[in-house]
Amino acid sequence: MxxxxxxxxxxxxxxxxxxxxxxxxxxxxxxxxxxxxxxxxxxxxxxxxxxxxxxxxxxxxxxxxxxxxxxxxxxxxxxxxIGLVVTGIQDGFIRFDEIGYWDPRVLPSQNVLVHGRKTLPGVIGARPPHVLSASERKETLPLPELFIDVGMSDVRVRALVNIGDSITMDRQVTPLQNDFYSGxxxxxxxxxxxxxxxxxxxxxxxxxxxxxxxxxxxxxxxxxxxxxxxxxxxxxxxxxxxxxxxxxxxxxxxxxxxxxxxxxxxxxxxxxxxxxxxxxxxxxxxxxxxxxxxxxxxxxxxxxxxxxxxxxxxxxxxxxxxxxxxxxxxxxxxxxxxxxxxxxxxxxxxxxxxxxxxxxxxxxxxxxxxxxxxxxxxxxxxxxxxx
Ligand SMILES: [Zn+2]
Incomplete structure (x- = not known):
């Protein structure tokens, strides 16, 4: 390299x-x-x-x-x-808003890092297509309806994550062909x-x-x-x-x-x-x-x-x-x-x-x-x- x-x-x-x-x-x-x-x-x-x-x-x-x-x-x-910021915790799932601006359509199913007392790996959840109606499949979920899953109980998440903590994308740089890079x-x-x-x-x-x-x-x-x-x-x-x-x-x-x-x-x-x-x-x-x-x-x-x-x-x-x-x-x-x-x-x-x-x-x-x-x-x- x-x-x-x-x-x-x-x-x-x-x-x-x-x-x-x-x-x-x-x-x-x-x-x-x-x-x-x-x-x-x-x-x-x-x-x-x-x-x-x-x-x-x-x-x-x-x-x-x-x-x-x-x-x-x-x-x-x-x-x-640009990144995200914790706005709330609900049943162990983390709600968030944006820092800088995102197209909300690119957020579901991303890997993220929640920078709380500890840095926690998480995923932005998405509803399975099986449960969506034909019209729901065409809709974009607004940010307030998205959430992050870190695999912890509500009590544990609340112990480690606070409102206002920042969240970033968990993404490695990918070298593409011919000196193109993505990240x-x-x-x-x-x-x-x-x-x-x-x-x-x-x-x-x-x-x-x-x-x-x-x-x-x-x-x-x-x-x-x-x-x-x-x-x-x-x-x-x-x-x-x-x-x-x-x-x-x-x-x-x-x-x-x-x-x-x-x-x-x-x-x-x-x-x-x-x-x-x-x-x-x-x-x-x-x-x-x-x-x-x-x-x-x-x-x-x-x-x-x-x-x-x-x-x-x-x-x-x-x-x-x-x-x-x-x-x-x-x-x-x-x-x-x-x-x-x-x-x-x-x-x-x-x-x-x-x-x-x-x-x-x-x-x-x-x-x-x-x-x-x-x-x-x-x-x-x-x-x-x-x-
Ligand atoms: Zn920019």
Whole structure:
């Protein structure tokens, strides 16, 4: 298995619904420790890995590095996944609601994990077809009528499971043929893997901007994009880049405008994307002949890019997307090349940014050496890389 496939598998199979990202966060911190100069954790639990600019040459002393006056590029992916939450217990069966949004038709007969005092394997039950009337067979059961069976008595379940506990899909990654992979939570852990691969490639490449790689919490649970909004405010980057997934072509979806798996990442263009960032991304793709697709959005991209652009006094924001089939199901499917090429695209983009770009974007509000005054300096250096 390639290093990228291994990372994808580990991150996909780690569990963390919105607001319950502890396990994923721990894994991110471990990866950032190999790749970042500094690591910070925000109030809400997003993880920031900082890679300071190499030009002018990086100082040997960490203190000098920490007072970098280079412009800041934020590149992020979200680490939470859609899931379920316990709403009640009835005769030992667990009732639930959704975190993020599901098509209720895909839920019956899934294997799940109930994250109570102990993690319990369970199944979402379904009524046998024999007992259904002809009309009932055509109906979709709404979420409140579904339940999870963990094979325990009511008393035992109540001892181990509480209202509000989270539930995730119990799903291993399946390698399909030809570097296609299927699994849960590729939205957005595939983009997180691309983010890590980008950081790895950055180790050997000079870059004039400080790079803030951010693993954000709480994307799936509301249109507030809590993690992205608050970490962007904390970092105050001069450019922000969101990495997320997008719908790829599959039978039953409109064919013309959708990307195909294995044909490179998508670069978003539209009201949510700053024209400078789009153009710079497109030039990066063209300069290295990276296959790509342009996705047009008239309005909200329904990604972290939506709120990052309004953080602080406003941040020029871009969006790079990895094509994905069957989004928000436990069998999300992608092609590994698209993850690798998304990372490459971000690396070419990040290393192409010059100090003049910061000036062009921010004009007189960008003053060298005045970026890290007491008020503006990013706060909360909770964990530093051990050397
Ligand atoms: Zn999603």
């Amino acid at each position: 390639t290093a990228l496939a291994d990372l994808l598998t580990r991150f996909s199979q780690t569990h963390g619904t919105s607001g319950n990202e502890d396990a994923v966060r721990a894994l991110v911190v471990r990866e950032f420790q190999k790749l970042a100069d500094d690591i910070q954790i925000t109030t809400h639990g997003s993880v920031i890995g900082i890679r300071y600019a190499t030009t002018p040459p990086r100082s040997k002393s960490r203190r000098a590095a920490a007072s970098s006056d280079a412009p800041r590029l934020l590149v992020e992916a979200h680490i939470d996944e 849960k939570a590729f939205d957005d852990r595939a983009a997180l893997v691309a983010l890590l691969e980008f950081l790895r490639q950055l180790q050997n490449t000079p870059h004039a901007w400080d790079v803030y790689a951010v693993a954000n919490v709480n994307e799936e649970d509301s249109a507030l994009y809590l993690g992205a909004l608050t970490s962007a405010f904390q970092i105050r980057p001069h450019v922000a880049l969101c990495l997320d997934v997008t719908h790829a072509y599959q039978p039953g979806l409109a064919q013309d405008e959708l990307a195909r798996l294995g044909q490179g990442p998508c670069i978003a263009r539209g009201a949510n994307v700053h024209p400078f960032v789009f153009e710079k991304l497109r030039q990066a793709a063209l300069s290295e002949a990276i296959p790509h697709h342009i996705n047009v959005y008239g309005g909200d991209t329904e990604t972290n890019a939506w709120m990052m652009q309004v953080a602080g006094e406003g941040i020029p924001t871009g969006l790079v997307e990895i094509p994905l089939r069957y989004m928000h199901t436990p069998v999300e499917t992608l092609h590994l090349d698209d993850v690798a090429r998304a990372a490459e695209l971000v690396r070419v983009f990040a290393t192409s940014l010059t100090r003049e770009d910061a000036l062009a974007l921010h004009g007189e509000t960008f003053v060298y050496g005045a970026q890290q005054t007491k008020n503006q300096k990013p706060k909360l250096p909770i964990r530093k890389k051990r050397r």
